[in-house]
Amino acid sequence: MTGPGPTLSVVIPVFNEESALPLLARRLRAVLDDLAEPYEVLAVDDGSTDGTGGRLAGLRAGWPQLRVLRLRRNSGHQAALLAGVFRARGAYVVSIDADLQDPPEVIPEMLRRARVDGLDVVHGVRADRSRDTAFKRWTAAGYYRLMRRLVGKQVPAQAGDFRLLSRAVVNELRELPERNPVLRLVVPWLGFPSGEVSYQRAERVAGRTKYPLSRMLGLAAESVTSFSAAPLRLATWLGLAGVAICGTLVVVAVLAWAAGATVTGWPSLYVAVLFLGAVQLLCLGLLGEYVARIYTAVQARPPYLVATDTAEPADPTGPGRVELVDSLR
Template identity: 60%
Template sequence: MAPSPGSRTELSVVIPMYNEEEVLPALVARLRPALAATGVPYEVVAVNDGSTDRTSALLHELLADWRELRVVELRRNSGHQAALTAGLHSAVGAYVASIDADLQDPPEKIAEMLELAERDKLDIVYGVRADRSTDTGFKRRTAGLYYWLIRRMVGERVPSQAGDFRLLSREAVEALKALPDQQQVYRLLVPWLGFPSGQVAYHRDERVAGRTKYPLSKMIRLAVDSITNFSAAPLRIATWLGVASFFGCFAMVAATLTIYVTGHTVPGWTSLFVAMLFLGGIQLICVGLLGEYIGRIYTAVQRRPTYFIGYDSSQESRPTADAAPE
């Protein structure tokens, strides 16, 4: 069994998992010796995010001979960030590392992150991707655009090329748990805390097995959540679009009056049609942006939990539904 909440655990490693049966053996083969080499008491919090394959069965098989492993089962698929939240809220270590199961982020770097945090008394250590040559050109360009856009809107405190591979102190974890955010985007929430931080660079590898859990649609959703959760800039863009359309229409009115006064009035079906499309498009963009923010207000008012824990192997029996406030 994993260490109980009352015992002293120096390091917790949180791993959200969704349909990772193909990569799980390779993950354990690298993660277990890497954590043993740290020489500190640790726990591994594997959060099964409603997997439909044999991920849950494999995790429970590992419980038999890996006492540091702790399995947390969510009742349904709640998404990567919600599963990460469940792990962070469940972890008991003085330091909490988060890593994906696909081994694109090397677990061997966790020891270096822990050493840096303890030596320099840091609350946050980011794993920064110094080399993304294994990613496709499209993914590298879109990732670069994402970080550029986020840094422009949120500020330079957001480290470039830092994902969800990081180490947090207990103080930082407790600060995150106290935040009322309903849709957590930790790659922005963590820098927002402003705690002392450092970086560890690493080479990003290819996914060992299985398929990516972040296709283009989820990447777009993450970008939208990142922007709308942390900045009112899109609403300001809508305002400036409205101002620009006003002056554009004013110029068109002035041009129309000039043509009328000079006697060169001609049927203007094309210009009228273009103007209608232009104004209609701007209005739809503005309504869509307002809808995104209103939707988030609606979600906040509902206060529905982002996840429900159905089982935690650190407890003797299956608990009743335990939820994190949304």
């Protein structure tokens, strides 16, 4: 691309969203065209296996601002989001999901607040989640309470990956050595001036959720181990508690023996063995989570592989070429 970059880049991680894309394109394009600002829409196809790729190609034929970045394989929502944010060229970068639960109509207000109030980050905060299931609301509330306790009050409650970032924030993110950052925690941690725009969370317009319980638990585990050593301290406290309880049981046993009140039996031994075994396994599991992160960091594998980017000229070596993209640069 020659000349100055666009004012606004909108990054959309996409995985098997064939049915949602036309609805998203219609609403998003109307909002962005009304801004009268140079913009690009960067759709990151995260290894979709349905007709998402063809749908994006069809939309791009009639929407010149649409840019498609295709990853070689499914790398996960956070990796796809990171790929789009790092490749975006706008002075401001907005990330939004394809399911329209986060309304594109909020984007102009985000941009206005960033300019008028001099903000580098504007979080989209879900003021009303009544359309989510009770289980989803309960687990989300628990996640944000835990993150605010571990990371700090700068993490906004009920703010997901719908946000606006300035170019300064994006450049700072690129300099971080962390290979798989959780952006909803890393961005507040950077300390840039930030604000919030609230909105009502809608129902998914089409398709199925890409964040089932297993992925939500995975995100929670990644968030905790990325930002806090509290689980390791928990293992230490559990070990100390085990030592204290066992010491107490030893004193009780000695006193019972001295009083001649000992009874041969298995219950006390059975409970003690189970307790100590459970504490040891839990501590090993917590240690294993951190060792796994060290192992991943030592491997130094890129978090995503870019196959094609419609903003770049075709590679003369052929379409099979794969570009390895390192999240560090």
